[in-house]
Amino acid sequence: MSVKIPRGFKFSAVEAAIKRPGRKDLALIYSDVEATAGAVFTKNLIKAAPVKICIKKIASQKARAIIVNSGNANACTGKRGIEDANEIVRLVSKGLNIDERLVYPASTGVIGVPMPMERIRTAIPDLIGGLGKASLEELARAIMTTDTFPKYISADLKVGDETGTITAVAKGAGMINPSMATMLCFIITDLSVEKLSLSKALNEAVEQSFNRITVDGDRSTNDMVMIMANSLAGNDTITMKSKYYKDFKKVLNSITYELSKSIVKDGEGATKLIKVIVRRAPSRKDAELVARGVANSLLVKTAFYGNDANWGRIMAAIGASGAKVVEEKIEIYFNHLQVVKGGMSAGNDSTANELLKASKELNLIIDLATGKEEFSVLTCDISEDYVRINAEYRS
Amino acid sequence: MSVKIPRGFKFSAVEAAIKRPGRKDLALIYSDVEATAGAVFTKNLIKAAPVKICIKKIASQKARAIIVNSGNANACTGKRGIEDANEIVRLVSKGLNIDERLVYPASTGVIGVPMPMERIRTAIPDLIGGLGKASLEELARAIMTTDTFPKYISADLKVGDETGTITAVAKGAGMINPSMATMLCFIITDLSVEKLSLSKALNEAVEQSFNRITVDGDRSTNDMVMIMANSLAGNDTITMKSKYYKDFKKVLNSITYELSKSIVKDGEGATKLIKVIVRRAPSRKDAELVARGVANSLLVKTAFYGNDANWGRIMAAIGASGAKVVEEKIEIYFNHLQVVKGGMSAGNDSTANELLKASKELNLIIDLATGKEEFSVLTCDISEDYVRINAEYRS
Numbered sequence: 001m002s003v004k005i006p007r008g009f010k011f012s013a014v015e016a017a018i019k020r021p022g023r024k025d026l027a028l029i030y031s032d033v034e035a036t037a038g039a040v041f042t043k044n045l046i047k048a049a050p051v052k053i054c055i056k057k058i059a060s061q062k063a064r065a066i067i068v069n070s071g072n073a074n075a076c077t078g079k080r081g082i083e084d085a086n087e088i089v090r091l092v093s094k095g096l097n098i099d100e101r102l103v104y105p106a107s108t109g110v111i112g113v114p115m116p117m118e119r120i121r122t123a124i125p126d127l128i129g130g131l132g133k134a135s136l137e138e139l140a141r142a143i144m145t146t147d148t149f150p151k152y153i154s155a156d157l158k159v160g161d162e163t164g165t166i167t168a169v170a171k172g173a174g175m176i177n178p179s180m181a182t183m184l185c186f187i188i189t190d191l192s193v194e195k196l197s198l199s200k201a202l203n204e205a206v207e208q209s210f211n212r213i214t215v216d217g218d219r220s221t222n223d224m225v226m227i228m229a230n231s232l233a234g235n236d237t238i239t240m241k242s243k244y245y246k247d248f249k250k251v252l253n254s255i256t257y258e259l260s261k262s263i264v265k266d267g268e269g270a271t272k273l274i275k276v277i278v279r280r281a282p283s284r285k286d287a288e289l290v291a292r293g294v295a296n297s298l299l300v301k302t303a304f305y306g307n308d309a310n311w312g313r314i315m316a317a318i319g320a321s322g323a324k325v326v327e328e329k330i331e332i333y334f335n336h337l338q339v340v341k342g343g344m345s346a347g348n349d350s351t352a353n354e355l356l357k358a359s360k361e362l363n364l365i366i367d368l369a370t371g372k373e374e375f376s377v378l379t380c381d382i383s384e385d386y387v388r389i390n391a392e393y394r395s
Numbered sequence: 396m397s398v399k400i401p402r403g404f405k406f407s408a409v410e411a412a413i414k415r416p417g418r419k420d421l422a423l424i425y426s427d428v429e430a431t432a433g434a435v436f437t438k439n440l441i442k443a444a445p446v447k448i449c450i451k452k453i454a455s456q457k458a459r460a461i462i463v464n465s466g467n468a469n470a471c472t473g474k475r476g477i478e479d480a481n482e483i484v485r486l487v488s489k490g491l492n493i494d495e496r497l498v499y500p501a502s503t504g505v506i507g508v509p510m511p512m513e514r515i516r517t518a519i520p521d522l523i524g525g526l527g528k529a530s531l532e533e534l535a536r537a538i539m540t541t542d543t544f545p546k547y548i549s550a551d552l553k554v555g556d557e558t559g560t561i562t563a564v565a566k567g568a569g570m571i572n573p574s575m576a577t578m579l580c581f582i583i584t585d586l587s588v589e590k591l592s593l594s595k596a597l598n599e600a601v602e603q604s605f606n607r608i609t610v611d612g613d614r615s616t617n618d619m620v621m622i623m624a625n626s627l628a629g630n631d632t633i634t635m636k637s638k639y640y641k642d643f644k645k646v647l648n649s650i651t652y653e654l655s656k657s658i659v660k661d662g663e664g665a666t667k668l669i670k671v672i673v674r675r676a677p678s679r680k681d682a683e684l685v686a687r688g689v690a691n692s693l694l695v696k697t698a699f700y701g702n703d704a705n706w707g708r709i710m711a712a713i714g715a716s717g718a719k720v721v722e723e724k725i726e727i728y729f730n731h732l733q734v735v736k737g738g739m740s741a742g743n744d745s746t747a748n749e750l751l752k753a754s755k756e757l758n759l760i761i762d763l764a765t766g767k768e769e770f771s772v773l774t775c776d777i778s779e780d781y782v783r784i785n786a787e788y789r790s
Contacts, residue, residue, distance in 0.1 A: 045722070302781075390698065
């Protein structure tokens with residue numbers, strides 16, 4: 001992965017032993033100058049303290065720093081959780097000598113445990129002192145929980161004569177059921193982007209990436225995607241009306257899509273990445289219901305894990321999805337291999353089993369043949385390791 | 396389990412080697428006289444051939460025989476599937492010399508594979524010849540798929556001077572996600588029950604039993620619950636207005652509840668039976684959303700498997716359920732042990748871990764404290780064995 005950092009951004013990562021010692025778990029993202037900001041948060045009604053705080057802060061659409069910890073979600077922690085997150089923000093703002101309102105807190109980890117504030121208080125001066133010393137990868141590693149690899153990406157964009165950079169880090173427990181896992185993503189750019197245009201682009205990017213790996217649009221208590229644009233590239237400000245807006249959205253979409261893909265790829269215990277593509281549905285809603293229904297079916301996921309082209313389970317998941325479907329019209333393909341024709345076996349089961357055995361990535365195409373709408377969702381298979389990881393996660 | 400058989404009913408079970416040889420997989424339930432009948436079917440839009448046929452037949456509310464096979468669902472088999480099921484019905488009606496319209500087919504097993512009609516044709520004469528020779532347990536075993544134990548139950552009911560018997564068999568792969576598993580249940584009684592009253596009672600019984608172990612009301616392609624009442628007990632016909640209707644419903648509810656419980660208990664790879672009880676919800680819909688959301692959360696299920704009182708995952712599932720909840724008011728109990736108080740830890744995590752270790756059955760009580768409505772769902776934990784069983788099921 002490319003690792004270019006936009007001008008004026010610095011990182012830091014230290015070990016605060018938030019859950020247990022032995023790894024960096026507290027990180028800081030800092031912009032030398034005030035940045036325009038936008039964010040998208042979990043729709044879960046039960047929100048972590050930092051999320052509650054950020055929702056208020058982001059109304060200003062301004063930011064300079066994000067402080068994020070792994071190992072503790074600071075969720076279901078009541079008033080104390082809010083006070084703790086506010087204290088962290090205050091300590092960072094004092095240490096950096098910047099306006100408190102421009103510092104955003106984020107957390108991921110175990111729910112319901114008070115933050116180990118003494119260790120965090122001790123760690124913050126080191127965190128601030130270390131600004132500029134951490135690489136993008138170290139930042140990405142500090143926010144990991146059950147992730148098996150760090151997730152980051154960077155791309156350049158030419159706007160007129162100026163070239164800006166858009167860089168992002170993400171973490172995702174890569175859950176089989178991402179609605180319940182925490183997904184964090186922080187995007188930084190030195191491009192100048194008008195604030196409403198920035199928010200709009202971010203929302204659209206999230207819609208076609210992170211929202212396509214979740215169930216029912218539900219999310220964890222802590223999910224958060226945030227973008228900071230600090231204008232240091234010196235470009236003419238991008239607005240919805242400027243000709244570069246489309247290019248900007250394209251890069252942002254691509255970056256968020258790649259990161260969302262890497263989250264599914266890192267699915268706990270997963271062995272396969274499956275893109276469920278629903279075609280020719282009577283409505284977008286129907287397409288989405290089928291895609292999410294199939295992508296979340298445990299029986300479909302376990303069949304993929306077993307390299308079993310058990311398309312009957314896919315048909316059952318389609319029928320149970322709540323979407324309007326006509327059994328006799330359904331066609332299903334694994335990549336280019338047809339497995340269901342007119343709602344019945346296409347006679348390719350053994351070839352399909354071989355294809356599954358040979359594939360780490362697969363397109364599962366469901367053609368409903370009753371309309372023109374499409375929707376796709378990224379998912380992964382489920383293995384015994386998923387159960388093992390999640391049965392042992394907290395202990 | 397008690398095994399009393401209502402008057403005038405006989406069973407038979409033979410080996411037709413439908414999926415593989417070595418077990419009885421074709422069964423017949425027969426009433427000496429015409430019975431009043433009612434049935435509830437899967438809501439899955441993709442329905443197995445026998446389900447499509449039974450939906451038409453049941454309009455008459457009359458039945459004499461049910462022929463059921465395991466090993467093949469006869470679903471996604473097109474016109475041939477319908478023809479096959481109709482031929483099976485014809486062969487049985489000829490063999491028994493009864494009206495074709497009174498014979499009901501049912502199937503459970505793999506989807507998308509044509510029925511092995513030659514073997515079934517050969518087996519049907521033996522099946523009919525063997526009527527009266529199979530026990531209730533043999534019947535229950537013949538309809539099993541991944542079940543680890545046969546499921547049957549019987550109860551007596553006194554109606555005036557006459558005592559009738561209600562007996563039922565069920566099969567359920569005991570899926571973690573029963574919406575996708577096939578659940579079959581056949582209930583027979585020698586009581587006389589008026590047909591509309593019978594259907595109403597059956598619907599209510601299913602609602603408080605089998606529908607409380609499913610996700611979102613979704614079901615497999617083959618789900619079916621059917622009741623036959625042949626009047627041989629000689630009681631005054633029970634109607635909605637008669638004083639015995641309440642008693643009849645009580646017994647029927649109890650029988651179906653016990654069978655639904657045994658299906659969850661037999662959950663593939665499950666080690667724990669968990670009753671999720673939601674109390675004091677603002678509406679019944681909210682209570683149901685929370686109960687189903689928690690009961691189907693993979694993260695909650697794996698935590699229970701790991702004997703980890705990870706109530707944070709329960710809180711997150713509550714918040715993601717779509718129900719109206721107030722975080723600060725939520726209280727959660729494991730049996731009588733409070734684990735969440737006012738949306739936060741009640742400080743009993745280690746005691747709760749011990750309780751989980753010691754419990755095969757557990758009440759998970761979620762008190763929303765914002766209303767008066769209740770809903771409960773039976774679920775089980777998920778282990779590595781669930782994945783193993785379902786990754787290997789077809790191969």
